[in-house]
Amino acid sequence: MELVELVGTIVARYHDEYEQAAFRHALTGAQARVLALLSVKPMPMRRIAQKLKCEPSNITGIIDRLESRGLVERRPDPDDRRVKLAAPTEEGNRTAARLRDGLDFAREPLSELSREERLVLRGLLRRIVGEPAAG
Amino acid sequence: MELVELVGTIVARYHDEYEQAAFRHALTGAQARVLALLSVKPMPMRRIAQKLKCEPSNITGIIDRLESRGLVERRPDPDDRRVKLAAPTEEGNRTAARLRDGLDFAREPLSELSREERLVLRGLLRRIVGEPAAG
DNA sequence: TATTGTTATACTCTATAACTATA
DNA sequence: TATAGTTATAGAGTATAACAATA
Known part of the structure; x- marks a missing residue:
């Protein structure tokens, strides 16, 4: 089995397991990634988009869905009233912790x-x- | 830097590069994966779904889009008239080869x-x- | 003027359920 | 009856473009 193929196998397996771990908490992969990101440190919407390498407009919906489940909240940035800081709630932090622990x-x-x-x-x-x- | 984190970094990088390589050929990641799969060996729709770990109904659309671009064709299976074998066209095989070569x-x-x-x-x-x- | 987040829109991928044609 | 592929439908992620509020 070639090295590149092995790396591909591991990539696929890692990806699957992440999706499954997310699914166990009724989260999509993207939602789980954002929640994991915010559990390290709250950040502006735009920063999340940079981290996920996608357009900022997509983050609005992902945060909407996490917020509607009480896992994340939007806070004003005292330094710039244009900015909204996305931050996990207490329950969001607990979910993020269980998500980490569930990564077999x-x-x-x-x-x-x-x-x-x-x-x-x-x-x-x-x-x-x-x-x-x-x- | 921890081992698990390193693996995560490599997984993310591999994934990004695959998407970029697909994009260079105006393919989505899923389309590129199916084309790469078929370039190894033509197979029934259902088998593709198993390989991609998704529902068979999704494959219909992916093959539709590849077929409309002339990269893949549906052939009858002589042994079972229910089955359709998806196979790359000549151009599909060329695209698959360039896709492989483009994986930096x-x-x-x-x-x-x-x-x-x-x-x-x-x-x-x-x-x-x-x-x-x-x- | 430029930037942040949002909205509107369209496309793709995804799962579920019901359908057709074969077996 | 069961299976292969399809269709219909709905939800989610994605990019693009245009918008309001703020800088």
């Missing part, structure tokens, strides 16, 4: 590897990602 | 690694994917 990919397949092997893998992946040697 | 991910980041490192990486990824030692 982290545990199961990687647990096949020993500690040393994981360090080797991490080093190789860092090279691929283009990380500097730090960390 | 294969070349650029992996080329950072030496031959030995790539073998080590392949071995580790095989373990993660759960491949038997064969190949």
Whole structure:
């Protein structure tokens, strides 16, 4: 099995598992990604679009749906009245935490590897990602 | 940077690059995946749905759009008149080949690694994917 | 004038359910 | 009866263009 094909397999599996984890919380993949993003740090609508690499107009609907479920709220930005800060509610933060815990990919397949092997893998992946040697 | 985060980064990058490669040929991601699949081997509509992990009814529209662009055609199955085999046209095969060649991910980041490192990486990824030692 | 978020619109992908034609 | 593909429908994500409020 070729390296590129292996990477493709892992990408597909990771993606599927993320979608499934989202589905368990009655979220779509996009909604789960936005919620996960906001649970790290609230941010303006436009910043979310940049992170998701999509047009800002799409974020309106995604936040609408998360807001209607009580997982996210829109707050005014005291420094710029044009800006709306999207932030998770308490329930949103709890959902985001359970979402993280439900990502089996982290545990199961990687647990096949020993500690040393994981360090080797991490080093190789860092090279691929283009990380500097730090960390 | 943690291992899981690294995998997530690579997954996102791979995904983006695939979408971009598809876009360069005026294809959506789903259309490109189906075309790539069929360029390996023509198959019944239902089999495509299984490969893409979606409902068969969706495949009708995707094949419709590929067919209207002359990239794919529907052929009867001589063994079962219910079945329609989706197969790439000559132009479809050419497009699929150019699509494969345009996937920079294969070349650029992996080329950072030496031959030995790539073998080590392949071995580790095989373990993660759960491949038997064969190949 | 430029920017932020929104609205309106259209297209694609998706699941569900009902349908046709075969088996 | 069961299966393969289709159609109809609805919801979600996406891009584009135009808009109101604010900078």
